Amino acid sequence: MLATQTKAGIGNLLLERLEESRLRTDELFALVRPDSLYQRPIPERHRIIFYLGHLEAFDWNLLRERLLGVKPFHPEFDHLFAFGIDPVEGGLPSDQPSDWPAVEEVCQYVSRIRETVDTGLEASLTIGATSERQEEFPAAVLLNVAIEHRLMHAETLTYMLHQLTLERKLRRPRKPELVAAPVEAKMIEIPAGSATLGLSRTDLGAFGWDNEYEAHSVAVPAFAIDQHKVTNRQYLEFIAAGGYQDQSLWTEADWAWKTQHNLTHPAFWRQSDDRWFYLTMFEELPLPSEWPVYVSHAEAGAYARWAGKSLPTEPQWHRAAYGTPAGPERLYPWGAAAPAARHGNFDFHGWDPTPAGNFPEGRSAFGVADLLGNGWEWTSSLFQSFPGFEPFPFYAGYSANFFDGKHYVIKGGSARTAACMLRRSFRNWFQPHYQYVYSGFRCVSN
Numbered sequence: 001m002l003a004t005q006t007k008a009g010i011g012n013l014l015l016e017r018l019e020e021s022r023l024r025t026d027e028l029f030a031l032v033r034p035d036s037l038y039q040r041p042i043p044e045r046h047r048i049i050f051y052l053g054h055l056e057a058f059d060w061n062l063l064r065e066r067l068l069g070v071k072p073f074h075p076e077f078d079h080l081f082a083f084g085i086d087p088v089e090g091g092l093p094s095d096q097p098s099d100w101p102a103v104e105e106v107c108q109y110v111s112r113i114r115e116t117v118d119t120g121l122e123a124s125l126t127i128g129a130t131s132e133r134q135e136e137f138p139a140a141v142l143l144n145v146a147i148e149h150r151l152m153h154a155e156t157l158t159y160m161l162h163q164l165t166l167e168r169k170l171r172r173p174r175k176p177e178l179v180a181a182p183v184e185a186k187m188i189e190i191p192a193g194s195a196t197l198g199l200s201r202t203d204l205g206a207f208g209w210d211n212e213y214e215a216h217s218v219a220v221p222a223f224a225i226d227q228h229k230v231t232n233r234q235y236l237e238f239i240a241a242g243g244y245q246d247q248s249l250w251t252e253a254d255w256a257w258k259t260q261h262n263l264t265h266p267a268f269w270r271q272s273d274d275r276w277f278y279l280t281m282f283e284e285l286p287l288p289s290e291w292p293v294y295v296s297h298a299e300a301g302a303y304a305r306w307a308g309k310s311l312p313t314e315p316q317w318h319r320a321a322y323g324t325p326a327g328p329e330r331l332y333p334w335g336a337a338a339p340a341a342r343h344g345n346f347d348f349h350g351w352d353p354t355p356a357g358n359f360p361e362g363r364s365a366f367g368v369a370d371l372l373g374n375g376w377e378w379t380s381s382l383f384q385s386f387p388g389f390e391p392f393p394f395y396a397g398y399s400a401n402f403f404d405g406k407h408y409v410i411k412g413g414s415a416r417t418a419a420c421m422l423r424r425s426f427r428n429w430f431q432p433h434y435q436y437v438y439s440g441f442r443c444v445s446n
């Protein structure tokens with residue numbers, strides 16, 4: 001009886017979280033003016049209409065046979081909306097709006113899946129029924145995959161809609177700007193110690209993606225790290241010093257990319273006469289000098305070289321975030337408390353960054369600020385498997401397709417990162433030339 005109740009409780013919680021995550025992505029599609037759903041705001045990605053079908057097709061393809069035991073009703077859409085794209089080195093998609101189904105058809109597909117999934121999950125999760133299918137693929141793991149997949153899209157879809165021109169979306173109110181004095185550029189000494197990366201398989205209550213396993217300890221020599229992320233003001237100094245014209249600051253591949261695209265500033269910036277402006281999700285503002293800068297890995301690396309520093313490795317970032325002078329590591333930079341609004345700018349409370357240094361309660365034991373929230377942070381570490389990696393059998397390519405030496409790890413989180421993905425072991429990754437991520441950086445000296 002107790003086991004059944006516990007299972008029902010966990011099941012209800014997961015169903016609630018699934019519903020909340022649907023609201024997150026529904027609100028994004030509602031921002032797009034109806035005549036703009038077939039736009040492609042980012043050349044390397046699908047048109048917006050794909051994502052409307054994709055989020056449901058993903059859940060359906062994941063759960064239909066394994067948990068629900070029902071037959072497909074629209075195999076063509078199940079296939080059409082199955083996978084996103086991430087072309088490396090050119091090869092942009094060339095499909096036309098007319099290649100995609102009508103919005104009404106996609107919405108009908110979405111509604112029918114939601115109804116079938118909800119009915120099926122309520123039956124299988126809350127009554128406490130078990131089946132051979134659930135033994136093979138635990139329902140809680142599959143549902144966490146569905147929920148976090150959708151929440152990750154709630155963030156990456158935001159990057160995409162950010163690039164949609166302002167007149168194609170409905171404006172949302174912006175929070176009043178927090179006034180802040182410029183942060184002092186200060187580096188913090190981190191003594192030698194160890195950093196635990198990854199998640200242990202024996203931690204049965206925790207969900208992690210395949211790339212988070214296995215937990216392991218890494219020795220980290222002493223280093224110094226910027227207390228704050230690099231701000232727009234600091235990045236402007238790099239531009240004014242000719243950083244985009246000095247080839248010696250860029251790797252060969254990064255220089256070739258920058259030159260090919262004629263880049264002279266971050267993707268979120270605009271220059272008009274001598275003035276700089278910043279394009280937020282809903283408006284254009286005079287450049288907010290104290291917000292962290294959002295740039296590609298290539299631009300972050302060039303800045304770091306100009307400053308005579310480098311980007312942190314993934315273990316260095318962990319050590320600065322979770323290490324303590326006394327030795328034992330923390331669950332979060334601030335301690336063991338669950339992420340709350342006082343700790344940082346994350347979990348959808350706002351759309352924009354806030355000035356650097358606004359969340360003193362979120363600092364790490366070493367005093368490093370804003371590690372979780374207010375923008376992801378590029379590391380110098382290529383995205384690779386941890387020792388003991390095993391792909392999820394039901395989603396074999398999720399991480400393994402990206403262990404290609406062409407993607408870098410980002411850590412932390414942005415204003416649009418869900419709280420559940422602020423766990424220590426969570427890893428995100430992008431190509432070095434992808435400019436649209438809400439990611440900035442801080443530097444280290446070794």
Ligand SMILES: [Fe+2]
Binds near residue numbers: 054058084149153
């Ligand atoms: Fe996806």
